[in-house]
Amino acid sequence: MKHDEMGIVSAPERRLVKQLRASNTRFSAADSTLAVSGKNQKLTDDWESKKLDLVAGGRLLQDGLVYRQNISVRSFEIGGDRKMSFGALLNHLQDTALNQGIITGLLVDGFGSTREMSRNNLIWVVSTLHVVVVRYPTWTEVVEVDTWMYASGKNGLGRDWIFRDSKTGETLANATSVYVMMNRETRKLSKFSKEMRDELEPYFMDCECPIINKDGRKILKLDVTAADQRCTGLSPGWKDMDINQHVSNVKYIDWILESVPHSLMERYDLNVMTLEYKKECDMDSVLQSLSKRVSEGNTDSFSASEVVEFDHLLRLENGREILRGRTVWKLRDTNNCVNSYVY
Amino acid sequence: MKHDEMGIVSAPERRLVKQLRASNTRFSAADSTLAVSGKNQKLTDDWESKKLDLVAGGRLLQDGLVYRQNISVRSFEIGGDRKMSFGALLNHLQDTALNQGIITGLLVDGFGSTREMSRNNLIWVVSTLHVVVVRYPTWTEVVEVDTWMYASGKNGLGRDWIFRDSKTGETLANATSVYVMMNRETRKLSKFSKEMRDELEPYFMDCECPIINKDGRKILKLDVTAADQRCTGLSPGWKDMDINQHVSNVKYIDWILESVPHSLMERYDLNVMTLEYKKECDMDSVLQSLSKRVSEGNTDSFSASEVVEFDHLLRLENGREILRGRTVWKLRDTNNCVNSYVY
Structure with missing residues (x-):
């Protein structure tokens, strides 16, 4: 375990990070980003500046464990019925997940891998995806997306999303997904090492709680x-x-x-x-x-x-x-x- | 000419509208929207509420004739080289053009047609498109898009765009396009009537000035x-x-x-x-x-x-x-x- 590089190792330290994040949730995304990234000073300057570039308007809630972002349905995301297409909805699953990774500093290589994963040449791949759409939002409607992560078994990362009407709070869609790690070269699946688990754990919600019952x-x-x-x-x-x-x-x-x-x-x-x-x-x-x-x-x-x-x-x-x-x-x-x- | 429905008929009135728009350009998009839409009170309530939904962050500049909006390059808009794809860039041409139509109130039927066009069952179709990309922006980069309209010959609508790096002002891309009107049923091209020209003219830049030399x-x-x-x-x-x-x-x-x-x-x-x-x-x-x-x-x-x-x-x-x-x-x-x- 490389304490100096990881920054976070023990349970008490993880709790401290969660508390720190919680104290930041009343600020804007940019403020939170700065405060949270203070815990990850080894991140490259390049990524630091990229985080500030994010005009997505995302922010962290609930002890910093939930990422929330508003999205506006664009003209190029709708079908002939003027409603957001299913494909566009999926795009925002990926995008908000990555934005959470950027804003928290967990993501270091630019497309979803953590520092420890990157070091081991590992990437995330989707194992299962489950999406329930209650109502498709229409062009120009504003959708509030919440997403969070949790442990899924020994070697899986669970992630959930809620899409809500930003005005009424009405649930538009729920999604739940499990990711596993794959070696970029051999294309074989990989177990989580202790280092990887320690790196991810501070960002996990405490329960294994997929929002959609299988x-x-x-x-x-x-x-x-x-x-x-x-x-x-x-x-x-x-x-x-x-x-x-x-x-x-x-x-x-x-x-x-x-x-x-x-x-x-x-x-x-x-x-x-x-x-x-x-x-x-x-x-x-x-x-x-x-x-x-x-x-x-x-x-x-x-x-x-x-x-x-x-x-x-x-x-x-x-x-x-x-x-x-x-x-x-x-x-x-x-x-x-x-x-x-x-x- | 239906004065009561058009709201705008004469050259002096058009000038007045331009002045009114100019006085609004220092406000936020939402403020401008409210003020400008005051000139078009016959717009449906539905569209009024839609305009307020726009979180695109767009606003009007230069006597209200230029629409400016920041866009953030999303993970689903990039290719394997992490740069915005050409197709994604084109999506934003269409989207910013439509957003200008919404924010000014010129657009009434929900997909680009004006009131007078809608009444005559006419839609816009692209006649020519010319795009020059200097540098493709990368994932999470913020791009400032300006777009405006002008008369193109007797029966064409010209529209130009500039994409700039929002930090440096560096030009990333320019585009220019000519649209003509087509009957939705017969699919035949149509000339501009006097009513349509009067309706569009207040929104035109005064010169025929494509940003890209043909x-x-x-x-x-x-x-x-x-x-x-x-x-x-x-x-x-x-x-x-x-x-x-x-x-x-x-x-x-x-x-x-x-x-x-x-x-x-x-x-x-x-x-x-x-x-x-x-x-x-x-x-x-x-x-x-x-x-x-x-x-x-x-x-x-x-x-x-x-x-x-x-x-x-x-x-x-x-x-x-x-x-x-x-x-x-x-x-x-x-x-x-x-x-x-x-x-």
Whole structure:
């Protein structure tokens, strides 16, 4: 354990940091940043200046363990119905998580890795993601996002989000995700070392408390012969890769949605998405996206259903499983359409 | 002319509005919004509340004719090099233009049309777009965007943008675009009526002053047989349509970039893009993207060139021209890479 470099080692010290953060939560984001970063003086000057650049307006709450940021729904984030797209919502999951890492100083290499992870050539990868959307916000609406971290088992990082209407406090969406560590070179998963756990722990909420109760039903591997929708020959483009050389999460979701009938999307909103990532794929991968309606009824006829449910499978053409998922779709309430302009 | 509904009719009245706007530019965006919207009391309450929702932080300058907004480069807007993507930059062209429309009250139907246009079932379509990028901003950098409008010929709306480093004032990018009006039903172009001109004129800068001097060389139609790069079978997805039932501008640019060799993109930055939109396409269109290197040298070997230039053509499979374009690429200055982290 390198005390001088870590800055934080013992439980009493961690408590002290939490107290310090708590005393800062009444200040603005910039103030908090300065105060919190005082605990991490070894951070590079470059990152210090970057933190001050953050005009996202984020700030720390609840002993510094919850990051809150307002986001305004932009014109380029909406679909034809003027509502924020599911993909845009996912973008903000990633973005607010990273912003918390910047503002607290936990993130040192610029894309989510801590100091100790960086030293060991480790990056975060998403293991599971579960999103429940109650109502999609519309263009120009302001959404308040809260996010926080906690330990998930021995080798996982849990992270939750709440999206709220900033005016009314109404919950718009909840999300919960588990990340694990992967070696950047070998692409193998890694256990948390003691040093990594000590580094992360001061930033964890004390309970293992995913905001979304896991759907008890295990997602079974979709029987390929039973799929009633399939897209083949899917391949990531150069612009779908993130800086960790992953295919970006949003691209996976694009592929899943490509295999959902358009006739469904025209009248139903995506309400729940549960994903289990099995293996990464790269620029040269060629994939198939398979879907099967699991709720009762015919895949091409949704007229009688309030709720429609699909199982999904993304796999390589050689059959290797990349991701399995489940989506739940709810009949759109046209009376509840905030932007019902005639156009 | 419906005086009571227009609110603004004569030249003296227009001058008055400009003076009123000028007196508001020292206030915050919210203050300006309230004051300016006082001139347009017939706007729906819904839009009034939406204007106040804008946390974009935009404000009006220079007699209220220039809209300025800071944007922070988000994690989901960057590519593998941690710099803002060209597509993300284009998103902010559209977004700041619309925000100006909201804050001034000129925009009434929610996606760019004025009151008079809306009454005549007209929408804006892009005719030409010219973008010059000097330096791509990096993740978390704050960019100050200025945009303004002016008359472009008898039936065009000119709009310019400057993107600056908010700290140094360094110009990052300039863009200039011409929009024309199209009937939403017939999809035919329309002339400006006197009423539409009167409605727009108070918001125009007084000179016809595109910030980018037009490249004198006309973009000739690419000789299809001479193309040295082509992608075929391109088709928009449901998520590529905007609320005016256009294929979104960014999608066109994706298609153009798909036909540029990846070996070029790895070492060159897109420096200039000039586009002339010829015809729209819809969900059922199947397109080809053709490119031809017009600067000297072999398409697959760029090693000796500081600058590489391409002509582009997007066309329907039946040969009908959708868009012609030109791109200029500059050898990346790796020493000038702000975020040269090892990862």
